[in-house]
Amino acid sequence: MTMNKPSGDTSHLYDGKTVRSSAPSRKKLAGQAGLGSEIPKDAIPKVEIPSFIESLLGGPLVTKMKFLAPDRMVQNLQLGVYGVLVALSLMTYMVSPPEGTIWYMVTGNLAIAFIMQLLIIAVAAGTGFWGTFQRDGRYTLISNLLFILAILRFAASKVSLASDPFGLQDSATMLNILVVVYAVLLVMYFELANGVIRYSMLDTSIRTNEVYVMNPKKIVSKYHRSLIINPIVAGVLAIIVLSANTILPLIVGIFSSDTALRMEESVELISVYGVALGTFFVFCIVGGLFALNLPNHLQRFREKRAD
Amino acid sequence: MWSRKSAMLGSLAVAMYLLGLTLRNEQLVTIAVVVFVFLTWAALFGGHADVASSGRRAEEWSGEEGLALSSVSAMRKLSSARLFEDGELSVTLRMQNESPLPKILEVKDRVPEVMRIKEGSNYILMELGPRRETFIEYTLECPLRGFYSIGPVAVRIQDPFGLFHKEKEMHVYDDFLVFPKMEDLKDTFVKSRVPKIFTGAVNIRQPGPGSEFYSLREYFDGDSFRAINWAAYARSGKLMVNERERDAVSDVIIIVDSRAVAETGPVSRNALVYSTRAAASLAKFFLGRRDSVGVVVYGDEVVSVDRDTGKKQLYVILTKLAGAVARGNIPLQVVVNRILPHINKGSPIIFLSNLEDDPTIVNALRDFRARDFDVTVLSPSSLEFEFDAKRIDRTGYEVMKTERDVLISELRGLGVNIMDWEPDMLLSTALAGARGF
Structure with a gap:
């Protein structure tokens, strides 16, 4: 578009920009009176109106940016997604037996429910692979939703496994850990798939000189470190939080052993409601810490310590 | 956040x-x-503990940015505060981290939308070490005249997963001025026929005491011997003397139409852009010739630069032209009525306008002509700009073109030197055309 322009002409600088505002002109009216009466496209300022979903989410769902070929960092992330996707698919199949699924509720047929469940997991994995390979957020989003759909089961207060080659079903703790690992894998899949898009955007911006990155190795290494540390910490903390129904009787036991025993044997506390109750208490504490502005105090403490 | x-x-x-x-x-x-x-x-x-903080209890916490960003500061340096259109401006932004902790920062220095980054980047992602500073350098291409500001500097800090972030706008602003670019003119064909006796020597088209050669003539008694052209005497065998152009003050008034309608057309190609560039070029030429130049810019108000000479006057004029904004719709008649009592009869007047949407133009210019002012009109054709940008169709163009031609003919009939200035025509060509050369 910038070819063959006279040297003094700077109009090419405005190609694709919407900075113009034409003054009202009677010429424009004359133009409209002619054969081609439609208003020129560039005469109307571009207004991006977000869709209902986009306005709920606070912006465009999928970026319209065209990425350049993936660099090594993005390729590594893609490989990471593929690995997590395989593990996640297997885990989803393990922790979501067809009994209790929507398909089983609707059809009442275990075989159909089994096929449906397998199909959903396969499609979720397929769209996840394709979305990551193509770096298309739409497919990744579909994959995320399908994985969530696969785990939606009714009447499953107790965790049951579709396939249990290691006999984990017998140990409540192992079962708990398995579910937490599954949940961490799911969250990591969300994060890694998003990371592929995020770093593709960044890489494209760097290569088109839109953004300059100083010391990219440090920034990337920080991300890599977080990819390892955060899931481990999240998993451990989640196990502690989910064990609240075990921890609570222990604490109560200090004051009254009878009450602690009653709590341990209470159906409510060892059921999903007990887990939820424990979680609720833990997050009330976390909320309180935020209300007390703990992050700021923490930052101040770290800065002082560094001084 | x-x-x-x-x-x-x-x-x-x-x-x-x-x-x-x-x-x-x-x-x-x-x-x-x-x-x-x-x-x-x-x-x-997540590396920056305060990114998600929402409370306001910490006494030290002032502003919206949080602790982590309160220790980041920015300073900017521009290579020049004044430049001409299509010139380049080098910007150096210094970012300082006064904290003892390293920070990963996204820094964006906001530049005016019409500017283009030619070299470097104004958007940086970086890790700024503890108590370290860094310099961000980039070059801007400034294609359009005007008053501009660079800033604020937007700084963002976020956790590695991009889950939470804090933003701070550092209100560091630097203003600069882009003057309209000027064309080198060899001649404008505009000369005053009326001598003046005030300071400032300008050629008027009459022989008299001066410094510039005008013609040769035969020697008469009383002529100074110093004026004798001996070479001509040797050639012709007759005593010949050099006649010089009479030096005198010449007031040149440039009127620039900056009404809203003057901006009809694309941003970089419209009547106002052409008019301001022409006015700057003409002012430079006349001031270089030691004329006294005054400029009137009218749109929603009448802004005038009183006649004066010298380089300083050029920059005063350029500043006014740089700030000309397409606004309002004051008729030319109002401008003429206001300035007429203050300008010397017979002074050259150069009027730069697309001649759009003003029914008083003919009467106003007739008033000038009636008082024997030498009026030159350069009219950048908005019609051509619009047609080139495919904003009007052929029929509309033809209708409006005819209307414009009629108006130009009518003005020419009044003795106005007028030129329909087409987009690709050089100013010197347009001037020569207007003056009948």
Whole structure:
């Protein structure tokens, strides 16, 4: 578009920009009176109106940016997604037996429910692979939703496994850990798939000189470190939080052993409601810490310590 | 501040938590808990502890930016505060981290929308070490005249997963001025026929005491011997003397139409852009010739630069032209009525306008001509700009072109030197055309 322009002409600088505002002109009216009466496209300022979903989410769902070929960092992330996707698919199949699924509720047929469940997991994995390979957020989003759909089961207060080659079903703790690992894998899949898009955007911006990155190795290494540390910490903390129904009787036991025993044997506390109750208490504490502005105090403490 | 991603994850976790309770599904509750923990950990220990803080209890915390960003400061240096259109401006932004902790920062120095980054980048992602500073350098191409500001500097800090971020706008502004670019003119064909006796020597088209050669003539008694052209005497055998152009003050008045309608056309190609460039070029030429130049810019108000000479006057004029904004719709007659009593009869007047949407133009210019002013009109054709940009169709163009030609003919009939200035025509060509050369 910038070819063959006279040297003094700077109009090419405005190609694709919407900075113009034409003054009202009677010429424009004359133009409209002619054969081609439609208003020129560039005469109307571009207004991006977000869709209902986009306005709920606070912006465009999928970026319209065209990425350049993936660099090594993005390729590594893609490989990471593929690995997590395989593990996640297997885990989803393990922790979501067809009994209790929507398909089983609707059809009442275990075989159909089994096929449906397998199909959903396969499609979720397929769209996840394709979305990551193509770096298309739409497919990744579909994959995320399908994985969530696969785990939606009714009447499953107790965790049951579709396939249990290691006999984990017998140990409540192992079962708990398995579910937490599954949940961490799911969250990591969300994060890694998003990371592929995020770093593709960044890489494209760097290569088109839109953004300059100083010391990219440090920034990337920080991300890599977080990819390892955060899931481990999240998993451990989640196990502690989910064990609240075990921890609570222990604490109560200090004051009254009878009450602690009653709590341990209470159906409510060892059921999903007990887990939820424990979680609720833990997050009330976390909320309180935020209300007390703990992050700021923490930052101040770290800065002082560094001084 | 929560990002869209963290908001989505948070909403998902809440939904799963509630759904898990409704369906009595422990897996869903577990996933929700893991997501909550993931978010909490990222917010608290994601490298920048204060990114998700929302309370306002800490006494030290002033402003919206939080502690981590309060220790980041910025300073900017421009290579020049004044430049001409299509010139380049080098910007150096110094970012300082006064904190003892390293920070990963996204820095964006906001530049005017019409500017183009020619070299470097104004958007940087960097890790700024403890008590370190860094310099960000980039070059801007400035294609359009005007008053501009660079700034503020937007700084963002976020956790590695992009879940939470804090933004700060550092109100560091630097102003600069882009003058309209000028064309070198060899001649404008505009000369005053009326001598003046005030200071400032300008050629008027009459022989008299001066410094510039005008013609040769035969020697008469009383002529100074110093004026004898001996070479001509040797050639012709007759005593010949050099006649010089009479030096005198010449007031040149340039009127620039900056009404809203003057901006009809694309941003970089419209009557106002052409008019300001022409006015700058003419002012430079006349001031170089030691004329006294005054400029009147009218749009929503009449802004005038009183006649004066010298380089300083050129910059005063350029500054006024740089600030000319297409606004309002004052008729030319109002301008003429206002300036007529203050300008010397017979002074050259150069009027730069697209001659659009003003029914008083003919009467106003007739007033000038009636008082024997030498009027030159250069009219950048908005019609051509619009047609080139494909904003009007052929029929509309033809109709308007005819209307414009009629107006130009009418003005020419009044003795106005007028030229329909087409977009690709040089100013010197347009001037020569207007003056009948």
